[in-house]
Amino acid sequence: MQTDKTLDRNVAGRTAGRGLTEPAPVRWGLTIVALLFLGLFLFVPLASVFAQALEKGWGAYLEAIREPDALSSVRLTLIAAAVSVPLNLLFGVAAAWGIAKFDFPGKSILITLIDLPFSVSPVISGLIYVLMFGLQGWLGPWLDSHNIKIIFAVPGIILATIFVTFPFVARELIPLMQAQGKEEEEAALVLGANGLQTFLRVTLPNIRWGILYGVILCNARAMGEFGAVSVVSGHIRGATNTIPLHVEILYNEYNYVAAFAVASLLALLALVTLAAKSLVEWRMRGEPM
């Protein structure tokens, strides 16, 4: 497929007497160096996950995945994602509406604050909840006297997951809705639609691919988070272990085949995420804005 741009470039190159691209050996050399770099750091490690998971055959692979502790870690990961993704989705849509459709002072500071969880080390993301809810923390004594456990329990894991996935939907929707402006919504309102109708019939169709994009990325991180969850989990097998934490335990027990088998589930999730993300990107580009 030759685009107008490359065609232009070829024509211009010929007329200018000098190529506007590099000589073929340089092109191939650069491509090979780039692919070698990606291969060494991305493709070889990715392939090795699956190779090591299947090292002892499908039997050992399935056994490692069907093991009760593995299944309970899958359950907990699904719960954490099922709570954190919808909450952050709701927040993302609300924040994008308020920020993109209205002008108010302090807007750029608010956007920076929303992005904050991306800049904080995962370890610190877990630590702050320990300092809030742990036994030595702000609310620890009160929670303890009321027999509520947050740290080293499921609520802590969910909170840490919400924190690390906090910005995904919002940071996707804010620029998208800013670019779309508010004329269409204003027209709907003038024509007699109420606020909810305007949102459901006008705004939502415009941002649905953006929402999906944010949700895909949010979900991938929610299911894969390790550092933050590790700090608040307490690593109780079969109770407060998510899939990544279970991988760590198996690996540290030198149970490599099982570790890579469970890890391969997450690697598959990553590949599905990338495929879905590319599809959505393609849809977003294809659709007139």
Added chain:
Amino acid sequence: MKRHSVLPGFGPTLGYTVFYLSLIVLIPLSALVFKSVGLSWGEFWSTVAAPRVAASYRLTFGAALLAAAINALFGVLTAWVLVRYRFPGKRVIDALVDLPFALPTAVAGITLASVYSGNGWLGRYLEPLGIKVAYTPLGILVAMIFIGLPFVVRTVQPVLEELESELEEAAACLGSNRWQTFRRVLFPTLLPPLLTGFALAFARAVGEYGSIIFIAGNMPMVSEITPLLIITNLEQYDYAGATAIASVMLGVSFILILAVNLLQRWSRRYAE
């Protein structure tokens, strides 16, 4: 200002945004700040400047800086190859560049450790050459390169795609060769996104934990990163120590956010 808008929902949406942001992010983060302010100066300083902690800063920041530099170089190259050249499998490879964002860090950690260990796929060829990667500071560098890889590619790539060919044509007409055109014409345009990507990759590498601890070896004074020290302190119930070290890292994060914001403002001005 909002009075001029006919759209409804400003109060509820912004109110909920600020409420949820405070609940999940701001109040917990302020717990860290208050806790570290509560420490006495001597206590704070003896923790954050202890030799073992200082060694971890040198290692973490040094390796992160080097990894970000390597990613800057290869990130521009990768973006260039992906935008300018055609080769089989390009779309799949383009999508796979984001793998470090999608692959959970624990998975990245164990697979990098096994690939680069003495009998691993790559380690078995490197070790006879005297290059030990796994369980050394070099392993930390490899993990940091992995997790920072997409940043420079994804900041430079869109700018490269938007570039008009007129500038390059003009440069060629005026007699410059390809390398001169790249260095004098293209590179100045690519510099702001390159620096933004560099800062983002650096920030990510400094805070990274999951993909590093498996390959690092975690020897005190040699291959122990700062986030691991926070965890070690926590596991010993030394909350004050963990908080002190964490507040130093948080301070660095804030400086990096500021730097990235300034860089982005600069590149936007450049684009106009």
